[in-house]
Amino acid sequence: MLRNVEQTPLLESQPTACSPGLLAHRAEGAELDYFAYVPRCATRSSPLVVTVHGIERLALQHAIRFSSLAEQMGFIVLAPVFSKARMPRYQRLERGRSGDCPITALELTIDRFQRVSGLPAAPLRLFGYSGGAQFALRYALVGALPVCKLALAAPGWFTMPDPEQAFPYGLAASPTLGERRADIVRLLSIPVLLAVGEEDTRRDRSLNRDALVESEQGKTRLERAHRWFDAMNGAASARGLPQKTELKLLPGAGHDFNDNMQTHGLGEIVASWLIN
Amino acid sequence: MQAASNLSQLIQSAYRSFATRIADLSLAATLDPDARPAPGDLCIARVSRLGQHRHIELVTGRRAPLAVGDHVILAFGNRYASDQFEAIVPPTLDACHLVAGGGIASMALSRHTRMKAPTDIEPLGILRDANGAVLNLSRWGWPGVATPTNTPAPPHMILVVGTSMNAGKTTLCANVIRTMRASGLRPSALKLTGTGSGGDLWHFLDAGAYEAMDFGNVGLASTAGMDVRALDAAIGRLCAAVSPMADVIVAELADGILQRETSQLLQSSNLRSRAGSILFAASDPLGAIAGVELLASWGLDVSAVSGLMTASPLATREFSAFCSTPVVFADDADPQQIAANLFAPALAKSGKKHASQR
Numbered sequence: 001m002l003r004n005v006e007q008t009p010l011l012e013s014q015p016t017a018c019s020p021g022l023l024a025h026r027a028e029g030a031e032l033d034y035f036a037y038v039p040r041c042a043t044r045s046s047p048l049v050v051t052v053h054g055i056e057r058l059a060l061q062h063a064i065r066f067s068s069l070a071e072q073m074g075f076i077v078l079a080p081v082f083s084k085a086r087m088p089r090y091q092r093l094e095r096g097r098s099g100d101c102p103i104t105a106l107e108l109t110i111d112r113f114q115r116v117s118g119l120p121a122a123p124l125r126l127f128g129y130s131g132g133a134q135f136a137l138r139y140a141l142v143g144a145l146p147v148c149k150l151a152l153a154a155p156g157w158f159t160m161p162d163p164e165q166a167f168p169y170g171l172a173a174s175p176t177l178g179e180r181r182a183d184i185v186r187l188l189s190i191p192v193l194l195a196v197g198e199e200d201t202r203r204d205r206s207l208n209r210d211a212l213v214e215s216e217q218g219k220t221r222l223e224r225a226h227r228w229f230d231a232m233n234g235a236a237s238a239r240g241l242p243q244k245t246e247l248k249l250l251p252g253a254g255h256d257f258n259d260n261m262q263t264h265g266l267g268e269i270v271a272s273w274l275i276n
Numbered sequence: 277m278q279a280a281s282n283l284s285q286l287i288q289s290a291y292r293s294f295a296t297r298i299a300d301l302s303l304a305a306t307l308d309p310d311a312r313p314a315p316g317d318l319c320i321a322r323v324s325r326l327g328q329h330r331h332i333e334l335v336t337g338r339r340a341p342l343a344v345g346d347h348v349i350l351a352f353g354n355r356y357a358s359d360q361f362e363a364i365v366p367p368t369l370d371a372c373h374l375v376a377g378g379g380i381a382s383m384a385l386s387r388h389t390r391m392k393a394p395t396d397i398e399p400l401g402i403l404r405d406a407n408g409a410v411l412n413l414s415r416w417g418w419p420g421v422a423t424p425t426n427t428p429a430p431p432h433m434i435l436v437v438g439t440s441m442n443a444g445k446t447t448l449c450a451n452v453i454r455t456m457r458a459s460g461l462r463p464s465a466l467k468l469t470g471t472g473s474g475g476d477l478w479h480f481l482d483a484g485a486y487e488a489m490d491f492g493n494v495g496l497a498s499t500a501g502m503d504v505r506a507l508d509a510a511i512g513r514l515c516a517a518v519s520p521m522a523d524v525i526v527a528e529l530a531d532g533i534l535q536r537e538t539s540q541l542l543q544s545s546n547l548r549s550r551a552g553s554i555l556f557a558a559s560d561p562l563g564a565i566a567g568v569e570l571l572a573s574w575g576l577d578v579s580a581v582s583g584l585m586t587a588s589p590l591a592t593r594e595f596s597a598f599c600s601t602p603v604v605f606a607d608d609a610d611p612q613q614i615a616a617n618l619f620a621p622a623l624a625k626s627g628k629k630h631a632s633q634r
Contacts, residue, residue: 021552022432022524024619026602033616040429060615061460064432064523071429081612258460 016042016076017118022063025116030100031108035063036117037077039070044118047075047125049274050110054130054257055091055206057081062129065261069271076119080109082135091131092168093138094176102135103143103180110145123148125274129257130154130206138168140190141182151270153195154221154255157208158228161187161235169212188236192245193273195266196225197253204255221255283307286400290320290347293379295472295497297335298416301349306408307401313352315365316413316497318403319381321348321374325396328360328387329377337474339377342395350374350381350397351413353497355471356535359441361394362386364501369399378473380497417495417510418517430515431464433525433550434579434618437542438557439567440532444583445557446476450483451582451605452526452555452618457484458611464522466490468511468547469499469537470530485526487519499530504540511547527551533567543574551576554622555604557583561595568601579620580604 020040027033039046049070051062059079066077082090082102090102114121123146128136133155140147141159161184162170171182201220203209217224225247232245253264260266287301296318307320323346331339332348342348355363355375363375363382373394375382384394403411434452438445449465456463465480467490480488491499494513502510518525529538541547554571556578558564564585568578578601585591586606596603602617 019621019623021429021621022619023621024616026616033613035616035619056460057612058460059612061523064461067429081616083610083613085610 014044014118016044016046017116018042022067024060025112029108030105031112032105033059033081033083034109034113035060035079035081036113037063037067037070038117039067039074039076041071041074042076044120046119047275048078048110048114048119048122049075049125049127049271050078050080050106052080052126052128052132052135053082054132057084058257061257065258066267066271069267073271073275075125075271075275076117078110078113080106091134091138092176093135093142103139106139107143107145125149127151127270127274128153128155130156130255134158134168137187138182140192141171141184141187142167142177142180147190149274150190151193151195151273153260153266153270154197154200155225156206156221157210157213157217157224160216160228161231165212169216184235185239185241188232188239188241188244190244191273192232193248193270194225194229194245195248195250195269196222197250197255197260197264198222199252199254202255222249286320286347287349290349291332291340291342292335292349293351293472294333294335294337294474295351295353295376295379295492296349296413298492298495299411299413300416301403301411303405304403304411305406306404308404308410309369309399309401311369311402311404311410312367313365313369313381313399313402314410314412315353315501316495317352318411318413319350319352319369319399320401320403321350321381321397321399322346323348323374323395324371324398327373327395328392329374329395331377332374333378333474337478347400348374348379348397350379351472351497353380353382353472354500355380355382355384355498356500356531357441357471358531358535359388360391361388363394369401371396371398373397376471376473376498378471378475380471412495413492413497414495418493418513430550431518431522431524432552432619433515433527434553434555435547435551435622436526436528436555436557437533437538437567437571438583439559439563441530442584443532443557443559443563444585445528445530446479448555448557448582448605449476449526449528450479453480453483453485455611455614455618456524456526459615461523462486462521464489464518464525466514466518466525466527468514468527468529469507469541470528471498471500472496476528480526486522489514489517493517499537502537504537504545507537508541508545508547511541511545511550515550533570542571542576548576548623551622553579553619555579555618556581556601558595559584561585561591561598564595565599568599576622577620579622580617582606
């Protein structure tokens with residue numbers, strides 16, 4: 001029987017259950033606080049971009065900085081907040097003092113947002129900046145939800161595709177991983193964009209100066225990005241897999257998120273990568 | 277009529293009030309002592325007796341002390357201030373009152389018992405240009421711009437309302453502005469209604485607002501008594517003037533939500549759809565609960581409550597025992613945690629438990 005599509009619109013073309021605009025949620029359970037931006041044109045088939053803040057935890061800034069791109073390109077923004085009190089070392093996937101797990105908390109947050117907005121479950125389009133990029137990379141190695149596109153910008157250091165080093169430096173078992181496994185083949189199957197400013201060479205207080213990181217990855221974010229990019233493509237070649245990691249250098253850009261989004265086109269680069 | 281050369285000297289020697297800041301006084305050619313004043317008309321007046329207002333705020337923000345015999349350049353306007361004066365634009369240029377330190381000439385009808393009698397003024401006349409047209413603030417108010425349909429959505433507006441004058445709305449706005457700055461954002465601050473005065477705007481700027489504007493920028497001396505459609509349109513012009521660099525708008529509606537224009541704007545206006553989220557400032561817990569309930573009855577959800585009430589931990593606790601709406605700025609919480617309470621959609625259907633449901 002033919003359906004009258006005007007009377008029974010496809011679920012995907014229906015508007016989301018959320019009002020358009022900026023919204024926030026206070027955690028009621030094990031999920032995270034979050035900010036979200038729903039563009040006016042959003043439907044239940046609109047792509048969801050999850051953007052993870054750095055250690056300054058400016059999630060609201062993430063939601064707002066992506067909002068005009070969300071309007072132009074029709075995606076929904078979800079910016080969770082890994083509070084310092086609950087998960088001080090979320091970027092390393094370490095549990096907080098009360099046992100809160102950043103991986104589980106993110107998955108519960110995404111699940112909650114999909115339920116309240118009416119979005120279907122779908123592979124993640126995940127972006128992280130600085131500490132958030134460390135989290136996003138490690139989530140793609142370890143997390144339960146599939147990731148279809150990954151964009152990392154200006155991480156301070158990396159989990160290297162090294163099976164000998166313990167996680168989070170490498171892929172080997174560690175107390176942080178517990179029962180989980182860092183799956184390098186899974187990561188190599190994901191298209192990954194790594195963006196870093198060509199001027200992101202300041203060794204500021206937030207930069208990891210661990211001797212192992214300095215010797216294996218380099219002294220600046222720029223140098224570490226180059227080393228990880230080479231290591232990832234080497235790991236792909238060694239396994240006979242296509243190289244799916246791209247490196248994008250931002251001329252004139254340093255480490256400031258606002259500046260990189262507003263002056264150096266980081267938002268456009270990331271959104272195009274994740275959506276197209 | 278005053279001769280042009282004398283008028284120029286008079287204007288130079290008079291204190292020019294903040295409320296007249298957008299006017300181009302070089303257009304003043306005559307001073308008409310027989311005109312019938314209207315809201316926004318510019319006048320020169322002589323201070324004849326000092327009362328409640330012993331200072332006048334200049335366009336620079338400086339509060340200049342007044343003395344009997346001083347000349348002041350004011351704008352006529354109504355005033356609705358439950359803790360100060362109720363006043364209307366008089367029908368003639370007979371002696372009237374300075375009813376706001378920002379420079380509002382008006383006729384006081386009633387005053388709060390804590391107020392002294394208003395300062396008396398004698399209007400010398402209303403300013404006219406060389407063509408005889410009255411100099412009214414509306415001449416210089418921003419006309420607003422048509423919004424093309426394909427432009428990005430405007431910034432989220434956090435609308436601050438409250439139980440009454442002096443419930444802590446402006447302090448709440450300033451705290452929200454600081455929170456937005458701490459979140460790495462550029463907040464634009466708007467005072468949507470009230471009486472011409474720089475105090476709140478300076479407060480917003482000192483808190484870190486990227487810009488601060490009020491109804492004076494769209495040509496109004498005050499908003500009391502205005503037709504709500506005209507007021508809604510003026511608010512639309514003000515919103516259209518917000519810088520494209522602003523990330524979020526923090527906007528304050530003056531007085532309490534029972535005030536005529538405020539209640540009308542909240543019940544039926546374009547402002548309802550412009551407001552992304554609403555914060556409520558209350559001086560006590562019962563007022564806070566009543567405000568949340570009244571706004572809910574108008575289809576508006578309050579994102580968080582704050583205001584003078586939060587100075588008292590006991591009062592805050594009383595509120596929270598009866599209403600699940602979050603309280604903000606009651607302690608030194610992390611700005612990100614506070615921010616998460618500021619964006620519950622104003623027009624979403626409430627799922628909160630209010631007093632009657634608890």
